[in-house]
Amino acid sequence: MASSPYAAAAATIGAAVLSFLLAVGIADAAPAPEAGAATASPSAAYSLQDACKQTAPHYELCMATLSADRSAKSSDTVGLARVAILAVQKNASETATYLSSIYNDESIENKTLQLQQCLEDCSERYEAAVEQLTDATVALDLGAYAEARTLVAASQAEVKLCQRGCRAVPEHRNILTLRNGEVDRLCSIALTITKLIRPSPNNTAE
Secondary structure: OOOOHHHHHHHHHHHHHHHHHHHHHHHHHOOOOOOOOOOOOHHHOOOHHHHHHOOOOOHHHHHHHHOOOHHHHHOOHHHHHHHHHHHHHHHHHHHHHHHHHHHOOOOOOOOOHHHHHHHHHHHHHHHHHHHHHHHHHHHHHOOOHHHHHHHHHHHHHHHHHHHHHOOOOHHHHHOOHHHHHHHHHHHHHHHHHHHOOOOOOOOOOO
16 A cells, blocks of 8 residues: 555654664663773873882882783783782782692691691682682773772782681791781782772763
8 A cells, every 4th residue: 555645754754763862872872981990091001110119118029020020011000900910819829729738738747726727717718819819800801990909909808817817826927927928918019009090081980
């Protein structure tokens, strides 16, 4: 059946309105950056040395640790934060493996039940810390910088709880204190550098 002039005009107007609504809808549907998901502003870029200066009193450890990764010298602030988090993750993972090995090592003298409990608790805490640091690198890659900071802080809290929980065990000093201190300092470095990341001017939610 032939369409009337009114139907044709309505179809034309309807198409125009639909096109307009689609255009507006696409503009409105463009994903707004969520809190903690902004890209770093160029003005917030730090060099390796400048970033490490912010981590005082851990400057020397920061320089030694981050400069071991060749990519650090040419990285922006986000890249430096990623290198720092990966360094903590590696160290924490090695400590978790070490704790597991000595817990099962029957050759260690004077391994009291109290020390065994300390080693078991710390092993679980380090496993949690490694998982949180892994998630922190993922968050960083996704631009969720606030979440990355939270996860690094959570992993550092696990290390501190390990140290605190074993404080009453005299034998732990020769086994854990140095390792806990190293991971704790590396966490502080990673957390400080991650805090240096600033949102772009279009995102002030963070």
